[in-house]
Amino acid sequence: MTAGTSGSTTVANFALICDCDGVLIDSEAVAARMLVRELETRWPGTDVEPVVLPLLGLRIEKVLQGTAAQLGKSLTPDDIDAIRRAVEAAAMQAPMVEGIEAALAQVPLTKGCASNSFRPYVESVLARTGLVRFFGDRLFCADAVPNPKPAPDVYLAAARGLGLAPSRCLVVEDSVTGVTAASAAGMTVLGFIGGGHASDAQIDKLHAAGARHVFDDMQQLPELVAQWTLSATAATAAAP
Template sequence: MTGNPVTGNRLALICDCDGVLIDSEAVAARMLVHELEARWPDTDVEPVVLPLLGLRIERVLENAAAQLGRSLSAEDMASIRHAVEAAAMQAPAVAGIAEALAQIPLIKACASNSFKAYVQTVLARTGLEKFFDGRLYCADAVAMPKPAPDVYLAAAKGFGLASSACLVVEDSVTGVTAASAAGMTVLGFIGGGHASEAQIGALHAAGASHVFDDMTQLPELVALWTQRVTAALH
């Protein structure tokens, strides 16, 4: 728990960025695979990279290299990060997310494993920044990135709320694990271009209370959670 006790109208919605607000994970994955294949010809990197999505880019690269018995220089890592972020910056908003956020009356924040400059750029480009009013909690401002709970605990502290007053939307096992570790209720989203029904079980196992695939469902899911939390106070 963090912050003050839950009060009736003091609840918050916290959204991951890539894969929840911006449909960028498939774009990022393709670029990661392309960059690694260029460096490691004749190596099948895709089956190794895809399960690592949601981790910081550096962690993805380090883990992929370790699993494949390869290595990457610091220059390689920086170059790949730049290529992936440049590609992801061109991705569209997740279908229906703007309309969904506009219908949800809770205060909102974004908690991302990406760096703040990138998150600011993509939210501005897609017009989603207005929903968050600068409430961005990113990996470069905390001690540990997801799957550690740091960005989510930072968001709750920023709101001055208990973790139980925060509802999270995440698309990856990494993110669901982080939000669950922070003591928050988590909705798993599998409607992005990179997602599939095969992830449902994994997201539930990581701690998601419900998994959905269409952002038009989000306002109702948030309303049901709000009712449950409010009723628990009485």
């Protein structure tokens, strides 16, 4: 059974939720380069990349605070705001993840986006790339919940907004932070490592964080969704 053969009743009972950066938009590598450049400009002679890269997936503010703390440096609130704006401006120009548009077009489930970024940024990049047509206003962002990822808040908000139990939501995430959040919300998670920032070492990390399956090509997504929909439907039917 493929994604296109699911019955309409079954399809309506489940949803696909995608992270934005690194899943829809290939922006994580762009963001990382800008973060490193901005910090090394402020802290000449400091090698920040080994500290920044493991923190990707957290809110930009958390990445900056964590990097400063680990290196014994400081950033003013104005620094943090300026760096966040620079990173978002750079990421705004990043391309779609290769194959994502065709993959989403083949998935018949309702689709939502759950991001650790602020809503204005998510709206802008989805509008610029045209991916907004798959999501409409089903955008759930960190600035609308008490706690960002890795807390489950944004995914629980997504489930409420979609009117579905978390167990009926399948998530695609590219970071340990995001996989942790979706798993904590009680959702099944697919880990994606095909973005420009991904590495083979990420596979084990995503599995350890709770990803059921890790894949590297968006052409695989429709079939992975179809397989999950079948198993989730069977599990629902078997429940007392």
